[in-house]
Amino acid sequence: MPSPTAPDSRVTRLFSRRATLRRSVGLLSSFRFEQTAPEKFYGGLAHDTVDLIGDLYTGATGTGLSGTTVVDVGGGPGYFADAFHxxxxxxVPIEPDPSEMHAAGLRVGGAIRGSGLALPLRDGSVDVCFSSNVAEHVSAPFVMADEMLRVTRPGGLMVLSYTLWWGPFGGHETGPWHAFGGEYAARRYARKHGREPKNRYGHSLFEVGASDGLRWARATPDGTLLAAFPRYHPRWAWWLVKVPGLREILVSNLVLVMQRR
Incomplete structure (x- = not known):
């Protein structure tokens, strides 16, 4: 088994070829559209996500995504649907908030309203279960991770990608002031903009770190950690995940790749 912080070259081989500086710059530049033009931001992210999940699934199983059932926990209005189809x-997107499900006016057949903390699916019923940039918005992110593993079939793939609190985007729109405390950053945002931030600390935004995820991945009896790497970094910067402390600040978004036992 690979080291918990060292990507398994068998699993990450295909995706590592895509993890270039050009890709990183392109994704970083698109983040400014997340709230002002979400269809533009999520459209590009959807194709990158399909590449990520597809490459990892092929690396882990030897087969492609065709014919698989893919569950997206916290899938919102389903921006990723067309890319996976x-x-x-x-x-199958699962989203607890009905306003988020209909926010973009999209229609996704089979979309489910439900909580990531108690997924309304049978044990071992899907090939891939993934969540992108959701765990930091959940008060118990690794309860959600346990649920994601539960619904994944043995041999299937669970991919959890989340934003690290101490990274540059940890406070979302309240950053970089979240470094001085989440509540302070939220109050400062409200004073400056005259409204509460969309991502309110302690309600819809929580502190979660790289070490938290790695600790969970090592300890869970239901899955094997195949790889852990920064989602948006070029391949040559993946070593940052190996360094405690430094990874909390510089990794920004951590990907945990788990195979269901």
Whole structure:
């Protein structure tokens, strides 16, 4: 088994070829559209996510995504649906907030309203269960991770990607002031803009670190950690995950790749 912080080259081989500086710059530049033009931001992120999940699934199982059932926990209005359908997957977003489900006016057949903390699916019922930039918005992120593993079939893949609190985007729109405390940053945002931030600390935004996720991944009896790496960094910067302390600040978004036992 690989070191818990060292990517398994078998699993990450395909995706590592895509993890270039050009990709990193492109994704970073698109973040400014997340709230002002979400369809533009999430459109590009959708294709990158399909590449990520597809490459990891092929690396872990030897087969592609065609014919698989893919569950997206916290899938919102389903921006990723078309990209997954294009590669032959059955895409099922699960979202607890009805306003988020209908925010973009999209219609995704099979979308489910439900909580990530108690997924309304049978044990071992899906090939891939992933969550992108959601765990930091959940008060008990590793209860959600346990649920994601539960619904994944043995041999299937669970991919959890989340924003690290101490990284540059940890406070979301309240950053970089979150470094001085989440509540302070939220109050400062409200004073400056005359409204509460969308991501309110302690209600819809929580502190979660790289070490938290790695600790959970090592300890869970239901899955094997295949790889852990920074989602948006070029391949040559993946070593940052190996360094305690430094990873909390510089990794920004951690990907945990788990195979269901």
């Amino acid at each position: 294009a590669v032959g997957s059955r895409y």
